[in-house]
Amino acid sequence: MGSFGRFLLKRSLQGVVVILGVISVLFVLRYVTPGSPVDFIAPLDASDATRRRIAESLGLNQPLYVQYGDYIVSLLQGEMGYSYRSRTAVAPRVFAKLPATLELAVAATVVAVILSIPLGVISATRRHTGPDYAATVFSFLGISTPNFWLGVMLVILFAVQFGAFPTSGRPVGLLDALGHLVVIAGPERGWALPLNVGSFVAAMQNWLLHVTLPAITLGTYFTALITRLTRSGMLDELGRGYVQAARAKGLPTTLVRYRHALRNTLIPVITVVGLQLGTLIGGAVITEAVFDWPGLGSLIIDAINNRDWPLIQGSLVVIGAGFVVVNVVVDALYVRLNPRVLE
Amino acid sequence: MSRDVDRREFLTLAGTAAGAATLAGCSGGNETATETSGGSTPMDTGTPEEELPEPETREEHLQRTNRLVHDDAPWIFLNRQYSVYGKSADVEWEARRDERIDGYAIEPTGSKSSVMITQSKMDTGLDPHDHRETTTDNIVTQAYEGLLERDREGKVVNQLATGYERLEAGQVQFELRSGVSFHSGDSLTKEDVAFSINRIVDPEAGDLESSQSDQLAGVTGAEPADGDSAVIVNSDGINPVVFALFATYCDIVNKSWIESNDAAYINSNMEGTGPFMLDTYEQDVRVVFESYDDYYMDAAPADQLTIQSAGEPSTRVNQLLNDETDIIVNVPPQNISQIQSADNASISAVPSTRIIYNAMIYNREPFDSVEFRQAMNYAIDLESMVSNVLGSFGDQTGQPTLEGFTGYNPDLDPYPYDPDEAERLVEASGYAGAEIELHTPSGRYLKDLEISQAVVSYLDELENVSASVKQRDFGKLVDELLDGELETSPAFYLIGWGNAAFDASQTIIPLLTSDGALTSYRNDRVDELMDQAQSMGGES
Amino acid sequence: MRDLLRVEGLSTRFFTGEGQVNAVESVDFTVRQGEILGIVGESGSGKSVTALSLLDLVESPGEVTAGQLWLRDADLADEFPGAADGAFVDLRELPERVRRSLRGPTFSMIFQDPMSSFNPSLTVGEQIAEAVEVQRRADANPRSTRSRTEGYGLGSYVVDGLLPNRDYTGEESHDRAVELLERVGIPDPEKRVDEYPHEFSGGMLQRAMIAQALAGEPDLLVADEPTTALDVTIQAQILELLRDIQADREMSILLITHDLGVIARMCDRVAVMYAGQIVERGTLEDVFDDPVHPYTEGLIGSIPDLDDPAPRLQPIEGNVPSLLDDEMPRGCYFADRCPKAMAACLEPQAERPVGGKEHAARCVLVDSDYDERDALSDGPEHDAVADGRGDDV
Amino acid sequence: MIRRLLDAVTGRLSPRTVQNLRSEFDTSPLTKVGVGILVVVLVTAVFAPLLAPWNPEAQNLDRSQQPPLGFTRAENQTTQETVDGEVQLIQETVQVNATVAHPLGTDGLGRDMLSRVVYGARTSLVVGVLGTLLAMLVGVPVGLVAGYYKGRVDDALMRVADVSLAFPSLVLAIALVGLFGQAAVEVPDPLVTTGLAAAIRGVTSLPGGLAYPTGMPATFTLPGTVILVVGIVNWVWFARVARGEALGVRDEEYVKAARSLGGPDRFIIRRHVFPNSITPVLVLATIQIAAIVLLESALSFLGFSGTTLSWGFDIAQGRQYQTTSWWIAAMPGLAIVLTVIGINLVGDWLRDALDPGIEGEGGGV
Numbered sequence A: 001m002g003s004f005g006r007f008l009l010k011r012s013l014q015g016v017v018v019i020l021g022v023i024s025v026l027f028v029l030r031y032v033t034p035g036s037p038v039d040f041i042a043p044l045d046a047s048d049a050t051r052r053r054i055a056e057s058l059g060l061n062q063p064l065y066v067q068y069g070d071y072i073v074s075l076l077q078g079e080m081g082y083s084y085r086s087r088t089a090v091a092p093r094v095f096a097k098l099p100a101t102l103e104l105a106v107a108a109t110v111v112a113v114i115l116s117i118p119l120g121v122i123s124a125t126r127r128h129t130g131p132d133y134a135a136t137v138f139s140f141l142g143i144s145t146p147n148f149w150l151g152v153m154l155v156i157l158f159a160v161q162f163g164a165f166p167t168s169g170r171p172v173g174l175l176d177a178l179g180h181l182v183v184i185a186g187p188e189r190g191w192a193l194p195l196n197v198g199s200f201v202a203a204m205q206n207w208l209l210h211v212t213l214p215a216i217t218l219g220t221y222f223t224a225l226i227t228r229l230t231r232s233g234m235l236d237e238l239g240r241g242y243v244q245a246a247r248a249k250g251l252p253t254t255l256v257r258y259r260h261a262l263r264n265t266l267i268p269v270i271t272v273v274g275l276q277l278g279t280l281i282g283g284a285v286i287t288e289a290v291f292d293w294p295g296l297g298s299l300i301i302d303a304i305n306n307r308d309w310p311l312i313q314g315s316l317v318v319i320g321a322g323f324v325v326v327n328v329v330v331d332a333l334y335v336r337l338n339p340r341v342l343e
Numbered sequence B: 001m002s003r004d005v006d007r008r009e010f011l012t013l014a015g016t017a018a019g020a021a022t023l024a025g026c027s028g029g030n031e032t033a034t035e036t037s038g039g040s041t042p043m044d045t046g047t048p049e050e051e052l053p054e055p056e057t058r059e060e061h062l063q064r065t066n067r068l069v070h071d072d073a074p075w076i077f078l079n080r081q082y083s084v085y086g087k088s089a090d091v092e093w094e095a096r097r098d099e100r101i102d103g104y105a106i107e108p109t110g111s112k113s114s115v116m117i118t119q120s121k122m123d124t125g126l127d128p129h130d131h132r133e134t135t136t137d138n139i140v141t142q143a144y145e146g147l148l149e150r151d152r153e154g155k156v157v158n159q160l161a162t163g164y165e166r167l168e169a170g171q172v173q174f175e176l177r178s179g180v181s182f183h184s185g186d187s188l189t190k191e192d193v194a195f196s197i198n199r200i201v202d203p204e205a206g207d208l209e210s211s212q213s214d215q216l217a218g219v220t221g222a223e224p225a226d227g228d229s230a231v232i233v234n235s236d237g238i239n240p241v242v243f244a245l246f247a248t249y250c251d252i253v254n255k256s257w258i259e260s261n262d263a264a265y266i267n268s269n270m271e272g273t274g275p276f277m278l279d280t281y282e283q284d285v286r287v288v289f290e291s292y293d294d295y296y297m298d299a300a301p302a303d304q305l306t307i308q309s310a311g312e313p314s315t316r317v318n319q320l321l322n323d324e325t326d327i328i329v330n331v332p333p334q335n336i337s338q339i340q341s342a343d344n345a346s347i348s349a350v351p352s353t354r355i356i357y358n359a360m361i362y363n364r365e366p367f368d369s370v371e372f373r374q375a376m377n378y379a380i381d382l383e384s385m386v387s388n389v390l391g392s393f394g395d396q397t398g399q400p401t402l403e404g405f406t407g408y409n410p411d412l413d414p415y416p417y418d419p420d421e422a423e424r425l426v427e428a429s430g431y432a433g434a435e436i437e438l439h440t441p442s443g444r445y446l447k448d449l450e451i452s453q454a455v456v457s458y459l460d461e462l463e464n465v466s467a468s469v470k471q472r473d474f475g476k477l478v479d480e481l482l483d484g485e486l487e488t489s490p491a492f493y494l495i496g497w498g499n500a501a502f503d504a505s506q507t508i509i510p511l512l513t514s515d516g517a518l519t520s521y522r523n524d525r526v527d528e529l530m531d532q533a534q535s536m537g538g539e540s
Numbered sequence C: 001m002r003d004l005l006r007v008e009g010l011s012t013r014f015f016t017g018e019g020q021v022n023a024v025e026s027v028d029f030t031v032r033q034g035e036i037l038g039i040v041g042e043s044g045s046g047k048s049v050t051a052l053s054l055l056d057l058v059e060s061p062g063e064v065t066a067g068q069l070w071l072r073d074a075d076l077a078d079e080f081p082g083a084a085d086g087a088f089v090d091l092r093e094l095p096e097r098v099r100r101s102l103r104g105p106t107f108s109m110i111f112q113d114p115m116s117s118f119n120p121s122l123t124v125g126e127q128i129a130e131a132v133e134v135q136r137r138a139d140a141n142p143r144s145t146r147s148r149t150e151g152y153g154l155g156s157y158v159v160d161g162l163l164p165n166r167d168y169t170g171e172e173s174h175d176r177a178v179e180l181l182e183r184v185g186i187p188d189p190e191k192r193v194d195e196y197p198h199e200f201s202g203g204m205l206q207r208a209m210i211a212q213a214l215a216g217e218p219d220l221l222v223a224d225e226p227t228t229a230l231d232v233t234i235q236a237q238i239l240e241l242l243r244d245i246q247a248d249r250e251m252s253i254l255l256i257t258h259d260l261g262v263i264a265r266m267c268d269r270v271a272v273m274y275a276g277q278i279v280e281r282g283t284l285e286d287v288f289d290d291p292v293h294p295y296t297e298g299l300i301g302s303i304p305d306l307d308d309p310a311p312r313l314q315p316i317e318g319n320v321p322s323l324l325d326d327e328m329p330r331g332c333y334f335a336d337r338c339p340k341a342m343a344a345c346l347e348p349q350a351e352r353p354v355g356g357k358e359h360a361a362r363c364v365l366v367d368s369d370y371d372e373r374d375a376l377s378d379g380p381e382h383d384a385v386a387d388g389r390g391d392d393v
Numbered sequence D: 001m002i003r004r005l006l007d008a009v010t011g012r013l014s015p016r017t018v019q020n021l022r023s024e025f026d027t028s029p030l031t032k033v034g035v036g037i038l039v040v041v042l043v044t045a046v047f048a049p050l051l052a053p054w055n056p057e058a059q060n061l062d063r064s065q066q067p068p069l070g071f072t073r074a075e076n077q078t079t080q081e082t083v084d085g086e087v088q089l090i091q092e093t094v095q096v097n098a099t100v101a102h103p104l105g106t107d108g109l110g111r112d113m114l115s116r117v118v119y120g121a122r123t124s125l126v127v128g129v130l131g132t133l134l135a136m137l138v139g140v141p142v143g144l145v146a147g148y149y150k151g152r153v154d155d156a157l158m159r160v161a162d163v164s165l166a167f168p169s170l171v172l173a174i175a176l177v178g179l180f181g182q183a184a185v186e187v188p189d190p191l192v193t194t195g196l197a198a199a200i201r202g203v204t205s206l207p208g209g210l211a212y213p214t215g216m217p218a219t220f221t222l223p224g225t226v227i228l229v230v231g232i233v234n235w236v237w238f239a240r241v242a243r244g245e246a247l248g249v250r251d252e253e254y255v256k257a258a259r260s261l262g263g264p265d266r267f268i269i270r271r272h273v274f275p276n277s278i279t280p281v282l283v284l285a286t287i288q289i290a291a292i293v294l295l296e297s298a299l300s301f302l303g304f305s306g307t308t309l310s311w312g313f314d315i316a317q318g319r320q321y322q323t324t325s326w327w328i329a330a331m332p333g334l335a336i337v338l339t340v341i342g343i344n345l346v347g348d349w350l351r352d353a354l355d356p357g358i359e360g361e362g363g364g365v
Helices: A005-031 A037-041 A048-057 A062-076 A090-125 A130-144 A147-161 A174-179 A197-238 A242-250 A253-275 A277-291 A296-305 A309-335 B009-019 B058-072 B134-140 B188-202 B242-248 B253-261 B313-321 B333-341 B371-378 B382-388 B419-429 B450-462 B474-482 B505-512 B524-534 C047-054 C072-079 C096-102 C124-139 C152-163 C171-183 C202-214 C232-249 C260-266 C284-289 C293-300 C380-386 D001-011 D014-029 D027-045 D112-149 D149-165 D167-178 D195-203 D223-252 D253-260 D266-301 D312-321 D328-352
Strands: B075-088 B113-120 B147-150 B155-159 B161-168 B170-176 B219-224 B231-237 B276-282 B287-290 B304-309 B345-360 B394-396 B433-439 B465-472 B490-497 C003-018 C020-032 C036-040 C063-074 C088-090 C105-108 C220-224 C253-256 C270-275 C277-283 D072-083 D086-097 D185-188 D219-222
Touching: A005 A037, A005 A062, A005 A309, A005 D149, A005 D167, A037 A048, A037 A130, A062 A090, A062 C096, A090 A130, A090 A174, A090 A197, A090 A253, A090 A277, A090 A309, A130 A197, A130 B147, A147 A197, A147 A277, A147 B313, A147 D266, A147 D312, A147 D328, A174 A197, A197 A253, A197 A277, A242 A253, A242 C063, A242 C105, A242 C202, A253 A309, A253 C124, A277 A296, A277 D167, A296 A309, A296 B382, A296 D167, A309 D149, A309 D167, B058 B505, B058 B524, B075 B313, B075 B333, B075 B371, B113 B134, B113 B313, B134 B304, B134 C072, B147 B242, B147 D072, B155 B161, B155 B242, B161 B253, B170 B188, B170 B242, B188 B219, B188 B231, B188 B253, B231 B242, B253 B465, B276 C380, B313 B333, B313 C202, B313 D312, B333 B345, B345 B371, B345 B450, B371 B419, B371 B450, B382 B394, B382 B450, B419 B450, B433 B450, B433 B474, B450 B465, B450 B490, B474 B490, B505 B524, C003 C047, C020 C036, C020 C047, C020 C063, C020 C253, C020 C277, C036 C047, C036 C260, C047 C063, C047 C220, C047 C253, C047 C277, C072 C088, C105 C202, C124 C171, C220 C232, C232 C253, C260 C284, C270 C284, C270 C293, C270 D219, C277 C284, C277 C293, D014 D027, D014 D328, D027 D112, D027 D328, D112 D219, D112 D266, D112 D312, D112 D328, D149 D223, D167 D223, D167 D266, D223 D266, D253 D266, D266 D312, D266 D328, D312 D328
Parallel strands: B113 B304, B433 B465, B433 B490, C036 C253, C036 C270, C105 C220, C220 C253
Antiparallel strands: B075 B345, B075 B394, B147 B155, B161 B170, B170 B231, B219 B231, B276 B287, B287 B304, B345 B490, C003 C020, C003 C063, C063 C088, C270 C277, D072 D086, D185 D219
């Protein structure tokens, strides 16, 4: 196994430990917060016998470590128990919400990356020009603006005043929209026939209209942050010897900027962005609240308000695990981009 | 509707009703008096309050109780809440008093055949016997039906039953409609009905600890009657409100379907007899129904009905104005004129069955003084609050019972706004300089926080009282109120109470008798009057 | 030998917040085919900027403000008759795209610090291959539509940024990189080609940089202090390598250093720079054996003699001036440090030929001998300039 | 004045640091802007009872939803009448004008937005500062110990940090506040209880001869759970920075020497390791205050607070009026943006001047 493989393995093992830690913390939290789960299920007039029966049916009469073990075993089987409130299975419910949150997060990230890196580069390569000042002011405002407020203001401006975008909701998911492009690949009917192009376009349009304001709301902070980091990093890198050397050996400016300077600029940017993923997910939670976007965030807030522990646990484990996985990926990327780390 | 406040309200009723079950002969719902009181009112307790003659009928008892409560002011009487809906020009529909939206009554106009409703939250699972919130109710009620039903005005009408009668003190019988089928095609049987009732009241019967058991308070079980299609329901005691309860609660389910599926399935699928059948269920996002072709009456006017949610009222308003939805719930006052003046939408408002009040716990300082409590009522300008905070979508109240309910006392007016009198009373109470804190939920009731803030600002204007608001998590607040200990409750809090039975007893007993689940008050005379009322059959 | 490059009146200025800095001022010199020309001077004398100016690598706030860079290139001369003078073209008259295209095949450069001159996040081989590749792609196109990024569009930048292994370079270029590494004497080049700069020693990396500079097969290699960062023993090896390659390929080298020892060892001809100007030039013998300018004398005096270090070590007192336009004296810039400064030195000095055909100096002493009576005393101006910053040489 | 204040504060730092701070301050106009904003916000927060024109909780229902100066609001007033159980709606259009008395307008209950924004500064800064202090108190010792001992202690503590990081801070904060309740403490406001505010306000004349009320809230609501939670949620960043510094210092000669002389670890950490981490921790603290101000506003916005006098809470309230009265949500948001910009500018200043080598730690909302 190469050193990169070893590194990946080590990081993954650490990730598993962290996920176990997340589960443990949730278990501890669950038992230090006031109120027994039974109180939230049993009717108020339930007899002690009834309460005991309910506790038994939830496995709450077992010692804590057994419950903990059971939870982990069921997790490994892809289950997360049943919601106290709606009695439905938690795992499918959480995973049904995941696409909405991911869509939002990915849309915001894509917007942020597409905008911020060129913006940062332009800002750095045209220092002290109009675009540079504009980018700098934008990035400063961006990191200082609470996104939920931005969301509310965007709604007031673009949805209420101009009616250009819908105020809220997600009537169509991205996957549903793509679903209109189902291809029929049957031997007798020919294959790869794109179906419903019209309805696909309509659905995509619908999705885009609904996702625009939330994605801007969520993405602005990151656009600003990455612009700022890219600009300062790029300025640093452009002053380095290898840039001059690259130019001296005849590389065109674009290649020098993007293949050399930007690449090294992105190394620290990637770490910071990795560290900020939590902020992205946190931001998604509040953005979902502003736009009634039916994702994990709304689910968690509901679950917390109802003390629906299996649901709280399930969604937080998924978020924690997602965070850990993405961080391992980011670390891997970091190592790949920055070979000195492995030594 | 009482379900918002939770769980315990009818328990006490069950207890008191049982204790007073000395007389036979009491009819069900308020509109369906079939018998008159068979006995005389006991005349043994205490001196009559003031100079008034002893009440005689049940109605008089209830009215007298209301007078007592008005004078003794255990609450700051606030407003009757309105249900204010917005509806698009694409549908015809009128709001009901009981906060439910009946999809069957919505008529799409023009070329549209589908209808979209945006409420404040989604369901907490689709099991019709395992929830208590209006929001879930609104979803479940499209596919499930009960034996009886209420019309827009709150009158009891038949649904799956074609008739009902009291057989004896603790026993009533329902005749079932024939030719009714579930969405799966199974026919409705009397076993299904008995099972449905038992599933709610008996944990063993349906393998469910139903949170609705107290909604059918007093009911002990049901059994299929002899004959083709009748069901006998047994109660513990006379249970004067049993028909009223069945007009509001108890959806009928398919016994074999329930027994052959687990809780998770029952909570994400539907098998009812209603005009709409479930098409797709996206939990927490939307529920889509389609019209049930084999419905025993005319098929619903809408082919498709979608219910979705938006927590923020202004968001719902925007959805309505942008033609994204057809009906929205709980339009906040500040948006009413906007919807009213839009050409694609209008307001449908109706007084609801909910009363908003501030409880002042009777044995906690400074609220143990009647003068102080009265002063609180004089101190607020209720009229101004209703018009400014609620945009006139509310009625002032001066007693716990709402106008139009059985037991409402028409002689009682709301307390007038008289800050001087309030200050005088505070002086007289000996609690001048009192500092009080009003605990309030936020976003639970229409403008609850704003109402609380308005109340407190009026109280704070009194020279000799200082008041502040404390915003509370609703769940926690209710836990404190329901734990059976007055000591753990805040001394002063805002809460709303819905009474879907349209009977004064369903408000006074849980909220104002000594054993009431949510009580803040104790007055032996009130307890006594209510005991008597509940042992009487019939009313006007 | 034919002239390869004639530099005439080259001036490069920096427009900084503190004022205009005349880093290179009216510099003339010629590089011939197959020779090694040395430029020597203290730090800050403008020799590196001169080199960068040749390659058009001066960046904002710097700018080449005057002069002609005549390059012998018949093809270009045909293509741009407006900029041509016989077989020579003036680089400054050419479009930027063309000037850029000369880096690699015409000019190439190696730098002082190999460690910072390699991109730490790409393998050494990749960076050499890149230099090969860029020529390869350019050669595949006619000059007029020459594009160095042929086949490397925006998408490639993005993918490249995200996936480090998706290389810009092809197999061919990679193999060429191995050859080049072998040529510069790196053992086991197949293995080392895939190593990262931090895995190389300083000397090896400098060899690699030479390999990289050779990738475009340049006519002129500019070596800016190629040995300064290295150990003495390695220095010798690197110089040997340079000389070897130069002989091998018959290319020209412009060797820039502050070390007269290196000059003495390598160069055919030498130019001495001070404060942005060439103060003396000529063949190695002319300058070393018969220096005219007191600064050159001083430099030679400051070479440690290994046999007898102590007596000859006479560093020049004072510091290189700031080169700020506002602070530059009218006359000879060296006057304030010059042990032989005279009144005439306060007037601007033009370059004057000294005896032999190549030897020239910018000094009054070319025509007259030092006269102590005319010596400049420590005047106010003298003080003001000498009081400059404490950069050490 | 700012300069003098600065001198007083920096008096305890090393001369070189002070020199850096001063030259950065003198050369950067943005820094001056940042410090200026921060001073204004601080003064506003501390002297809120003196500066707020109205009691922020005082309602005036007749003046509800008044627009800010320079704007008007057209309102279609709808009233209802019940005729035979049917609700009839009557409409009329009214023009609502701004008044000097409420320069930033009023909210839905006729409360003065300016006063609410002024008082909101208190909540934000108190939570920001106390929360940061708490995070520092927890994080710095943990980080120092981890970095100093390295090895297993370090591994264990850093895994704990990883777990903590795996919860997005906002999500964790929501969970903790939601589950443990929104406890709040009423703290008497000395400016009010001593009668100082009333006395000063009593003699202050205000524009337009308007008589402003002198009564201000006697207590200030400290959202206790929120402070604890934002502190707990953010300890990791301090731990990471302190650990980094400790790792750097632990192998320095003087630390080795102290250890070889048998100094107890606790003493060495306190005496030698800790001082080294002060600068980066200070810079981080500045950034963290901004992050926590944002976090607090987000919590209040979502209703997980404990106080009704907070910018985030007002934005949530304003959302309900978004179709009619934009300023209710806009004004407190602008206050947040301004405050955070001020803190960030000061943070940049400290970072540039002290160069602690931390970049982009902490988070926004």
